[in-house]
Amino acid sequence: MRFCTSLDGEKTRPVFGGECLSIKMSEIIIRSYQPGDEPAIEAITYRTGFKGDDLTGRKYCDDAHLWFLIFIGYYTRYEPEHCFVAVEGEQVIGFICGTPDTLAQEVRFRQKVVLRAALRLFGYTSWRYPRSFKTVLGLARQYAAEPKNTENDPILTQYPAHLHINVLPGHQSQGVGTQLIRRFENHMRGLGVSGLHLGTTSKNHKAVPFYHKMGFELVEDSGIVPHAEFDDLRYLTFAKKLETLKS
Numbered sequence: 356m357r358f359c360t361s362l363d364g365e366k367t368r369p370v371f372g373g374e375c376l377s378i379k380m381s382e383i384i385i386r387s388y389q390p391g392d393e394p395a396i397e398a399i400t401y402r403t404g405f406k407g408d409d410l411t412g413r414k415y416c417d418d419a420h421l422w423f424l425i426f427i428g429y430y431t432r433y434e435p436e437h438c439f440v441a442v443e444g445e446q447v448i449g450f451i452c453g454t455p456d457t458l459a460q461e462v463r464f465r466q467k468v469v470l471r472a473a474l475r476l477f478g479y480t481s482w483r484y485p486r487s488f489k490t491v492l493g494l495a496r497q498y499a500a501e502p503k504n505t506e507n508d509p510i511l512t513q514y515p516a517h518l519h520i521n522v523l524p525g526h527q528s529q530g531v532g533t534q535l536i537r538r539f540e541n542h543m544r545g546l547g548v549s550g551l552h553l554g555t556t557s558k559n560h561k562a563v564p565f566y567h568k569m570g571f572e573l574v575e576d577s578g579i580v581p582h583a584e585f586d587d588l589r590y591l592t593f594a595k596k597l598e599t600l601k602s
């Protein structure tokens with residue numbers, strides 16, 4: 356028997372003749388970020404933190420707070436005006452955050468987050484979660500070795516903004532990501548931003564089709580890079596031009 360699925364991912368009623376009967380669909384609202392949303396965003400970041408899949412129980416990084424600090428905490432703390440959340444009832448089920456100016460964001464990230472993350476890594480994670488320490492140290496070494504962006508970077512010139520988007524498992528593939536990205540694009544258009552970019556990997560089997568569907572094009576492919584968990588991982592950059600409302 357086939358079932359209809361409600362927006363919270365629960366199977367509800369059987370399908371009769373192709374019609375879903377009296378399904379109670381909860382309304383999903385996209386709204387601006389509020390400081391009280393941070394714990395929910397930290398949890399979603401962790402539940403989607405392993406190339407789009409759940410980090411829970413993988414022994415890759417058990418320190419959920421450090422993971423959040425490194426990847427998302429900058430945006431909620433220092434650029435909250437560019438963060439939006441999807442809410443169902445009282446629950447935050449997804450978020451999008453980013454910056455209109457990647458070059459400036461990278462400078463502020465180094466000033467505001469790197470020291471804080473290093474203090475937690477060495478002062479807490481190292482003894483509390485030794486495996487996480489190894490993982491994050493590896494990522495930090497990789498970050499330190501990467502060439503830093505400059506103002507002549509062709510991707511940043513055309514697509515100066517970037518974003519991160521995550522939807523809680525159980526609520527994915529139901530249109531939430533689409534609503535979040537539309538809201539973010541409209542927000543960036545309103546600021547006069549000419550284009551957006553983002554990074555993902557070839558192993559993210561949900562994100563890659565999602566960005567294609569949302570009109571992003573692949574603008575950079577790293578080719579296969581060494582990785583502890585995968586032998587054929589590639590880093591991908593997707594980008595999209597925005598027609599601005601100010602022009």
Ligand SMILES: CC(C)(COP(=O)(O)OP(=O)(O)OC[C@H]1O[C@@H](n2cnc3c(N)ncnc32)[C@H](O)[C@@H]1OP(=O)(O)O)[C@@H](O)C(=O)NCCC(=O)NCCS
Binds near residue numbers: 403534556562
């Ligand atoms: C990627 C993500 C943000 C998309 O949000 P979403 O709410 O699941 O996506 P939507 O329901 O709006 O789907 C839009 C399109 O995305 C793609 N998509 C979504 N879920 C997918 C899945 N499980 N498998 C393959 N494609 C998928 C499809 O192209 C879909 O279009 P369709 O419905 O016509 O098939 C979400 O799946 C997610 O948070 N994943 C984990 C975290 C992550 O990977 N974030 C991106 C890091 S770069």
